[in-house]
Amino acid sequence: MRFSVLMFALLLAILTSLTLGSAAIPLADVFAAITGGDVTDIRRTIVLDIRLPRILLAILVGGGIAASGAAIQGLFRNPLADPALIGVSSGAALCAALYLVLGAALLPGLTASAFVGGLLTTWLVLEIGRRGGTISAMLLAGIAINALAIAGIGLLSYVSTDVQLRSVTFWALGSLGGADWYSVAVALIIPIAILFLFAERHKLNAITLGDQEAAYLGISVPRLRIRIVVFTALAVSIGVALTGVIAFIGLVVPHLVRMTMGSTHQVVIPASAILGGLLLLIADTLSRTVFAPAEVPVGILTALLGGPFFILLIMRQKGKLGI
């Protein structure tokens, strides 16, 4: 697999996704809508204001989750880490829900709350894991914090009004249904966070050798840890604020990349970003077309597909997990 193949597949998926939906729009009209050609107003609106922002949001959010998954797996030295599994996503969702129920539903405040939530939970997981002494301790801490965050969201749903409840449930499931150009604009922070992660590619390679070995290679591991945590929390939390919790993309995608393109983070980070965007776009397109005009939240779909894949991975580890 090469980057050119990935980019081509992404382009193909974008075009296909633009034509598909409860109203099928031929490719010629899609082009006409984008280039300002001759097309009915309703089709122009569907393509430009409904499908295009949703597609871009899917690519940005999926890319952010997958690139963060790749970085977190490197940092945790464990190929089974995932932003949703270790509680980053649910921590972000909890703080987003807190803000929704207790504060005003203003998007920048919401995004900031999600970011703080993501940051706090990742930090907690790392800190507990460090005291536990092993990587497994970190993963287990993640599971515990994940459960706590989900319980917190559950509690909030009891004290929330009906309108708030709908939004809170939305965060737990994950959906791109709310996409508009404003959310795409907010999501543009995600590629910046991915760039920052990419800048740490060599250090991420070194840390897979072990913390001690990384230090012998001149890397200040505690500082690297902080940077990775901040950048991944940023990429994931913005995704969560805009679309809710989308599981398994961050786990599955870096794996597919490592299996086909190699393990250096020079490749894994950017390729995960593209493939993550591609997969979330495909999943979202499926979620809005299979039962059209009804829509399945895309988080359910990624969990349905990712769950079995995860089980397969665990079985293939053959005692290497060390838990």
Next chain:
Amino acid sequence: MSLVLHSVSFEVDGTQLLDQVSVDIKPACITALIGPNGAGKTTLLRIASGELAAKGVMLDDQPISDCSLESRARRVAFLTQSSALDFPFTGLEVMHMGRIPHLTGALHDRRVVEEVVDKCDLGNLSKRIYTTLSGGEKQRIQIGRVLCQVWDDLESAYVLFDEPTAALDLAHQLTFFNIIQMLRDRGAAVVVVLHDINLASKFADQICVLASGQVLATGSPGEVITSSNIGKAFGVSIDTLGSPERPVIQVRATL
């Protein structure tokens, strides 16, 4: 140019791991550290590398703690007993990690790695996936990585190996010693923790015997490998055979 441990003591939670240890790690010299389990050999290496902070460690007459992490990494390389690496990198990619502290450009890095691959006969292993290699093969790649880290400037380099030969077969043990002799001949200071006293005697220029956190003896193999020293350190009775400069030990049947 020197790395000197002057009367270094180190304790963790009230346990004295090193007690007034003095070792002079000289350039162009192979120093072997021997001693029973728990004698403090690994701790000594970790202190010499600057990872564990202790008073009395001087790199070129300056406390090693004054050196930045990056500049230290360009001069001091350390191969630990085991690495956690569990991602399917190729051998070559693992060796490239040794170039991380350097800002010498991709072209130069590639040339360094190629030279090390060539010198250490890693051509085949370097193309394979690290996680599929055997323990000894992994170790050979890791040795290669450590060499890549200091290859440009061996004259000012300190290369520390913690039990590097434990997983290696006989032929590759010999290859390893040929490699560190080459490092020494090019001016590097090599420190190697060994369990095989005969290998230490055969290849080291200086041997340091550690027991219970103290230096029992330091000197040439002929000076250090005596039945009295080995008896005190390991509690084992031995006879020395062979040349007086590089004696061979034979263990007596009973303690």
